[in-house]
Amino acid sequence: MAMTATEKQRYARHLSLAEIGAAGQSRLKNSKVVVIGAGGLGSPSALYLAAAGVGKLALVDYDVVDLSNLQRQVLFTNADVAQSKVAAAAKRLAALNPDIEVVAHDLQLTADNILDTLREYDVVIDGTDRVSTRYLINDACVILGKPLVSAAIHRFEGQALTYLPERGPCYRCLFPNAKDGQVPNCADAGVLGVLPGVMGSIQATEAIKLILGIGELLTGRLLTYDALTTRFDEFTVARRTDCAVCGEHPTILTPQDAVPKSKTTAAQRALISHSTPRQLQLRLESAAESTTPILLVDVREPHEFERGHLAGCVNVPIGELAARMDELVASLSGSSRGRSSRPDVVFVCRSGGRSLQACEMAVGARLTAVPINLDGGLLAWARDVDPEFVVAPV
Amino acid sequence: MACTVRVASPLRSYTAGAASVDAVGHDIAAVLADLDTNYRGIRFRMIDEHDRIRPHIRLYVNHDAVTSLQQAVHPGDTLHLICALSGG
Numbered sequence: 001m002a003m004t005a006t007e008k009q010r011y012a013r014h015l016s017l018a019e020i021g022a023a024g025q026s027r028l029k030n031s032k033v034v035v036i037g038a039g040g041l042g043s044p045s046a047l048y049l050a051a052a053g054v055g056k057l058a059l060v061d062y063d064v065v066d067l068s069n070l071q072r073q074v075l076f077t078n079a080d081v082a083q084s085k086v087a088a089a090a091k092r093l094a095a096l097n098p099d100i101e102v103v104a105h106d107l108q109l110t111a112d113n114i115l116d117t118l119r120e121y122d123v124v125i126d127g128t129d130r131v132s133t134r135y136l137i138n139d140a141c142v143i144l145g146k147p148l149v150s151a152a153i154h155r156f157e158g159q160a161l162t163y164l165p166e167r168g169p170c171y172r173c174l175f176p177n178a179k180d181g182q183v184p185n186c187a188d189a190g191v192l193g194v195l196p197g198v199m200g201s202i203q204a205t206e207a208i209k210l211i212l213g214i215g216e217l218l219t220g221r222l223l224t225y226d227a228l229t230t231r232f233d234e235f236t237v238a239r240r241t242d243c244a245v246c247g248e249h250p251t252i253l254t255p256q257d258a259v260p261k262s263k264t265t266a267a268q269r270a271l272i273s274h275s276t277p278r279q280l281q282l283r284l285e286s287a288a289e290s291t292t293p294i295l296l297v298d299v300r301e302p303h304e305f306e307r308g309h310l311a312g313c314v315n316v317p318i319g320e321l322a323a324r325m326d327e328l329v330a331s332l333s334g335s336s337r338g339r340s341s342r343p344d345v346v347f348v349c350r351s352g353g354r355s356l357q358a359c360e361m362a363v364g365a366r367l368t369a370v371p372i373n374l375d376g377g378l379l380a381w382a383r384d385v386d387p388e389f390v391v392a393p394v
Numbered sequence: 395m396a397c398t399v400r401v402a403s404p405l406r407s408y409t410a411g412a413a414s415v416d417a418v419g420h421d422i423a424a425v426l427a428d429l430d431t432n433y434r435g436i437r438f439r440m441i442d443e444h445d446r447i448r449p450h451i452r453l454y455v456n457h458d459a460v461t462s463l464q465q466a467v468h469p470g471d472t473l474h475l476i477c478a479l480s481g482g
Contacts, residue, residue: 037482108396121457129482131450152479157403175478178450183480189404191417191481222452224476226403235454235476303439393407 040196041127308390
């Protein structure tokens with residue numbers, strides 16, 4: 001279909017490029033791209049893809065805009081705080097380019113819904129903030145045969161890699177089996193606000209080149225960017241013949257949730273107790289006299305545990321908890337011997353997120369104990385109880 | 395034999411924030427041992443109890459992936475410590 005006069009004016013700088021021209025602009029108009037995660041990376045990539053004239057642009061997220069997002073998530077303004085991210089983003093993108101179709105998927109991707117959500121799109125952009133979600137997306141793209149442009153950020157550092165089905169390594173070829181607890185995210189470690197601007201723009205560039213069939217993609221090349229030293233490096237990534245999803249004998253044939261979805265109901269979640277650091281301190285000080293035994297379980301990764309932990313804690317990383325629940329049951333049986341009450345099991349981690357997940361798993365597993373979450377985690381413990389306590393970075 | 399080690403952002407808490415440090419050793423194992431002498435605990439973040447590179451870590455000498463800790467390191471080489479990131 002011929003371009004309208006308005007489109008010719010809007011895309012004039014693209015039309016001047018021999019690599020794009022009218023044919024390329026038409027390809028962009030007929031393309032469908034989905035951006036997963038309307039955050040720091042998703043903001044610039046979605047803005048540039050909308051501006052470039054990608055005909056159908058979808059956003060997937062289930063969060064709402066928080067004031068702390070505005071330092072880097074340039075899709076949003078103050079007026080969007082507390083609003084649905086994808087709804088606010090769709091409004092902004094439609095205002096930027098009313099000629100494109102913008103779709104808002106207000107949902108959390110899971111193994112159950114990811115294939116249907118991604119199926120219709122030509123290119124997938126991953127701007128999510130959990131490594132388990134990255135594997136879910138990667139596996140779905142390999143299974144569906146969809147190109148995937150991944151990027152990730154941490155403090156001042158960014159990484160990007162483009163997966164092309166059958167033509168290059170996937171994210172699992174690069175990092176076969178990382179766990180959420182091993183890999184830091186921005187909420188824990190912080191991030192330079194402009195960094196996702198650079199990396200998200202690279203993702204948009206990759207998607208546009210892919211649609212147009214021009215240039216060289218980051219296929220088989222991991223690009224790293226260090227904003228502090230202003231250094232770009234790239235490293236060769238080979239396809240792994242033993243990759244669990246794209247290798248010669250794949251074992252992942254359908255998408256899988258890394259941590260089984262919590263089956264806990266609201267009533268079950270009400271069984272979880274919460275403790276402030278000071279309450280826990282008092283509880284530990286009176287443990288010897290108490291008729292209720294207490295078990296402390298630190299669900300951080302071993303390298304975090306090694307650098308400092310509460311006395312008497314056992315270390316069961318969150319990724320191993322489901323498989324080691326029997327071990328906890330045995331510990332609880334031992335500690336309740338001779339005591340009259342059901343034991344308390346206190347789950348702790350760095351900031352309280354992983355431990356809350358552990359509490360839900362304990363309720364779901366019908367652990368014969370009252371699961372207690374240390375709210376705010378060991379960071380709160382160091383702040384409120386023991387300033388000398390060393391909380392290792394993730 | 396001295397080489398330069400480029401440190402991934404998540405590991406810089408061990409190097410007092412330094413992005414680049416020096417280390418010595420004739421192979422990767424020796425370089426990592428030297429690194430750990432100066433920055434206690436950093437090796438265990440990358441290498442497990444069975445001397446395997448952890449699945450969220452990649453090591454590169456210059457631009458070539460390291461697949462064995464016995465891989466030789468030459469004077470002037472740069473060892474890159476790459477860590478999976480998840481922030482978005």
